[in-house]
Amino acid sequence: MVAGNLDLADVLRSSIHAAAEAMNAEACSILLKDPEADALRFHIVDGPQTHGLSSAALPIDDHSIAGWVANHQEAVLIPDAYGDARFNRDWDLRTGFRTKSILCAPLVSQDRQVGVMQILNRRDGRAFDEYDLVLSQAVASLIAVAIHNAEEHEARLRAERLATIGQTIAGMAHCVKNILNGLRAGSYIIDQEMGEADTSKVARGWKIVKKNMMLLSNIVMDMLSYSKERKPLYQPCRIGDLCEDVVGLLRQQAGDKGVTLVTSSDLDEVCADESGLRRCLINLVGNAIDACSAGGGLVKVDVAAADADGRFAIRVRDNGCGMEPQAREKIFDAFFSTKGGKGTGLGLAVTKKIVEEHGGEIRVESVLGQGTEFALVLPVKPAGAASG
Ligand SMILES: Nc1ncnc2c1ncn2[C@@H]1O[C@H](COP(=O)(O)OP(=O)(O)OP(=O)(O)O)[C@@H](O)[C@H]1O
Ligand SMILES: [Mg+2]
Incomplete structure (x- = not known):
């Protein structure tokens, strides 16, 4: 099914409208095959009385002109609808439209039936002729190709999406x-x-x-x-104590690797979402420990006082492996990791998201083989925090 693809619907609407205009017709429609219901469904309807048609279904059988065309895969020219046994008057009763002359052509692309196209009533009151029938068949084949291409594109996108989800x-x-x-x-x-x-x-x-x-x-x-959009919950936060907490939490992990953790703060209290900043610090300090080689590693967490713009900085510096410039480009992408089964690659993506929700920014400097410094630059008093 291609229903829901807005771009395609626009293309179909304008092509069939142009075809109807060229044939001086009052109304036109495109019905697409719904394989699950084995029926046709109105997809595009253009005309003076289209009420109640949108998405209405029609069986693929010989009890309507569109159903017959889909069933037999043959275009028809009907000069007088009410004189044709296949014509189903229910649709006119439903809409109040009075059908007189009909052109109906199957939409077939690469031997696959996708639907039918109908053009109704010439405005000058005359019936459609053989020339109109040939023209409508040409338009129908172009429309069928457009539908087929759009379906293939959709299928490709769906497959790519599934592959990404699968890999993740x-x-x-x-x-x-x-x-x-x-x-x-x-x-x-x-x-x-x-x-x-x-x-x-x-x-x-x-x-x-x-x-x-x-x-x-x-x-x-x-x-x-x-996965969640979250507004920060601003509260007074003793930032030095928060850094001590995080360092305390990761001390065992660092100790096992012979990495020393130190922290210092020039600043007493800020207004911040403490649990958000805790997540950021756990990620940054965890990464810094991972980057250090066993023995001799040093990770420093410093809080620097506010600058003239009323922002303070939390810096996490390590003397670890540093990063290749190519890796540096991707570190904030979700699921980018160089740690194989030991990392999900979500840590820095989450950290960046939290910092930005907090009205701040994250900076990074890294020298391959020498170490890395991440700085979170945050407002001391964020916009949106209660004043006082
Ligand atoms: N301090 C650092 N030194 C060197 N490389 C780093 C540092 N911090 C991050 N990286 C690089 O950035 C990548 C992404 O980091 P991120 O925290 O997003 O994911 P991860 O640590 O691999 O996995 P996890 O989701 O478990 O944290 C890491 O795999 C690593 O290559
Ligand atoms: Mg990480």
């Missing part, structure tokens, strides 16, 4: 599967060691479980933040 889901599933493997490994150690006097192995298993639960919770939170 496959990437996510792979990432979640790896985390679940971690959870299973941690739970297994706990199971094995439960009841033993030595609790150190239980503690190790529990640490693995906690780490993977946090990873899973981050993915779910990122998916939620990315």
